[in-house]
Amino acid sequence: MILVADNVQITNPMIQQAIEERDPEPIQSLVKQCQKAGAEAIDVNSGPLTREPEKKMTFLVKAVQSVTDLPILIDTVNPRAMAAGLRTSRSRVIINGFSLEPAKIEHILPLASEFGVDIIGYLLYPDSRVPANASERLEIAIDLYRAVLQSGLQPEKLIIDPIIAPLLWDNGTLQAREVLDTIRQLPDLLGFNVRTIAGLSNLTTGKGETQKKRLVEQTYLPMLAAAGLDMCLLNVFHSETIKTAKACKSLLHDNIFAWE
Amino acid sequence: MILVADNVQITNPMIQQAIEERDPEPIQSLVKQCQKAGAEAIDVNSGPLTREPEKKMTFLVKAVQSVTDLPILIDTVNPRAMAAGLRTSRSRVIINGFSLEPAKIEHILPLASEFGVDIIGYLLYPDSRVPANASERLEIAIDLYRAVLQSGLQPEKLIIDPIIAPLLWDNGTLQAREVLDTIRQLPDLLGFNVRTIAGLSNLTTGKGETQKKRLVEQTYLPMLAAAGLDMCLLNVFHSETIKTAKACKSLLHDNIFAWE
Numbered sequence: 001m002i003l004v005a006d007n008v009q010i011t012n013p014m015i016q017q018a019i020e021e022r023d024p025e026p027i028q029s030l031v032k033q034c035q036k037a038g039a040e041a042i043d044v045n046s047g048p049l050t051r052e053p054e055k056k057m058t059f060l061v062k063a064v065q066s067v068t069d070l071p072i073l074i075d076t077v078n079p080r081a082m083a084a085g086l087r088t089s090r091s092r093v094i095i096n097g098f099s100l101e102p103a104k105i106e107h108i109l110p111l112a113s114e115f116g117v118d119i120i121g122y123l124l125y126p127d128s129r130v131p132a133n134a135s136e137r138l139e140i141a142i143d144l145y146r147a148v149l150q151s152g153l154q155p156e157k158l159i160i161d162p163i164i165a166p167l168l169w170d171n172g173t174l175q176a177r178e179v180l181d182t183i184r185q186l187p188d189l190l191g192f193n194v195r196t197i198a199g200l201s202n203l204t205t206g207k208g209e210t211q212k213k214r215l216v217e218q219t220y221l222p223m224l225a226a227a228g229l230d231m232c233l234l235n236v237f238h239s240e241t242i243k244t245a246k247a248c249k250s251l252l253h254d255n256i257f258a259w260e
Numbered sequence: 261m262i263l264v265a266d267n268v269q270i271t272n273p274m275i276q277q278a279i280e281e282r283d284p285e286p287i288q289s290l291v292k293q294c295q296k297a298g299a300e301a302i303d304v305n306s307g308p309l310t311r312e313p314e315k316k317m318t319f320l321v322k323a324v325q326s327v328t329d330l331p332i333l334i335d336t337v338n339p340r341a342m343a344a345g346l347r348t349s350r351s352r353v354i355i356n357g358f359s360l361e362p363a364k365i366e367h368i369l370p371l372a373s374e375f376g377v378d379i380i381g382y383l384l385y386p387d388s389r390v391p392a393n394a395s396e397r398l399e400i401a402i403d404l405y406r407a408v409l410q411s412g413l414q415p416e417k418l419i420i421d422p423i424i425a426p427l428l429w430d431n432g433t434l435q436a437r438e439v440l441d442t443i444r445q446l447p448d449l450l451g452f453n454v455r456t457i458a459g460l461s462n463l464t465t466g467k468g469e470t471q472k473k474r475l476v477e478q479t480y481l482p483m484l485a486a487a488g489l490d491m492c493l494l495n496v497f498h499s500e501t502i503k504t505a506k507a508c509k510s511l512l513h514d515n516i517f518a519w520e
Contacts, residue, residue: 215507221482222479223483223485226486251433251483
């Protein structure tokens with residue numbers, strides 16, 4: 001399981017300001033901290049970047065890649081920003097992402113073929129509703145897969161995000177289990193070892209005591225890992241969760257175990 | 261997932277001495293602590309009790325049940341001790357357990373019908389070897405199931421222990437995953453919702469740093485829970501593991517989630 005930092009995001013006012021002022025330092029500092037904390041890839045979540053999307057994304061990707069060679073995920077709904085990021089990136093890059101939403105099928109998905117990169121597909125309805133259970137998710141996965149084929153992209157470039165829902169939703173615990181089932185069933189359904197990614201912090205969205213949220217995060221992560229999750233998007237500064245993730249790796253990989 | 265304390269065991273010199281001296285106090289004290297720590301059942305592991313098995317087991321069960329109404333698991337290979345424990349118990353009791361070992365099929369398994377109680381069957385070869393993978397475990401499960409039917413016991417009385425192996429074994433991580441697969445596959449294989457139990461502390465048997473062992477325990481437990489494990493035998497004084505177990509319950513049960 002590859003640990004992807006979700007820390008570099010526009011909702012962090014420090015990042016927003018750095019982008020506005022074209023000041024790479026705060027971004028560089030954050031990215032270095034993420035890598036030190038155990039990040040194996042960096043999600044670059046710029047938001048929609050409605051003004052000057054190309055310039056801002058180019059700045060952002062360059063700032064990140066001035067201090068790390070880790071793969072990056074470009075996380076924006078803006079196709080112009082996305083294209084600029086893909087053009088700029090000098091290390092491995094993943095599009096994060098598309099869904100059945102027509103605008104995304106039309107404008108984001110084709111970029112994957114154009115740049116020959118992996119793309120994350122969200123198991124969401126075209127109107128962005130979260131499916132109610134595993135079987136709805138699997139139907140959407142088939143639709144995503146078809147869209148990928150139609151776009152001329154190799155299906156192996158698709159990485160599926162089953163969409164973790166907040167536990168605080170009325171059906172939150174059911175959703176948590178259905179996501180696990182979805183991850184387990186996807187390879188059989190699509191007939192190849194499709195990769196999966198999920199955003200762990202969605203689980204604990206909403207009000208709640210920090211310590212309890214962390215415990216729930218640390219508890220759900222091994223369930224995801226054992227279900228076969230390939231990449232986990234998470235706050236890499238949650239050090240206990242990172243320890244748990246590393247323990248998942250030593251448990252689930254084929255190396256001879258040692259208490260290092 | 262029901263949490264079963266593995267703390268009351270003869271390898272604890274204090275328990276051994278209490279049995280020898282017929283002094284209930286240390287046992288009562290330990291059992292009360294287990295219940296306070298979150299135990300929902302108590303495994304009473306007396307060892308073989310070669311001398312005075314009936315008297316000692318009777319004393320032990322009475323000592324435990326003088327302070328708790330929790331279900332108990334009687335954990336001995338000695339059929340005379342087992343029978344004495346089953347006769348003595350005044351709360352719910354489970355036989356822990358039998359395997360394909362001929363002596364156990366002959367002398368332990370019939371006690372389940374005789375006393376009308378649940379019995380744990382270990383997925384071990386007749387010579388007590390641990391199977392190498394899930395498919396070997398499932399074959400043994402079928403043999404155990406047949407033995408249960410032949411003994412005249414209702415199959416729903418069978419609880420299966422897939423046998424967690426030490427991670428330090430050469431194939432330790434493989435075994436850890438095969439146990440998860442086994443737990444997931446058993447209900448389909450046997451055609452009913454067969455219950456399962458596993459001994460978590462087996463995983464970390466052998467040399468190793470305590471803190472790392474606990475982390476691995478806390479990481480594997482959610483994997484077991486998500487695979488569908490019904491009962492977990494563990495050291496209930498590992499408070500972080502108990503917290504994780506409780507988080508597993510809130511994640512995997514159907515209640516509306518709340519950060520209590």
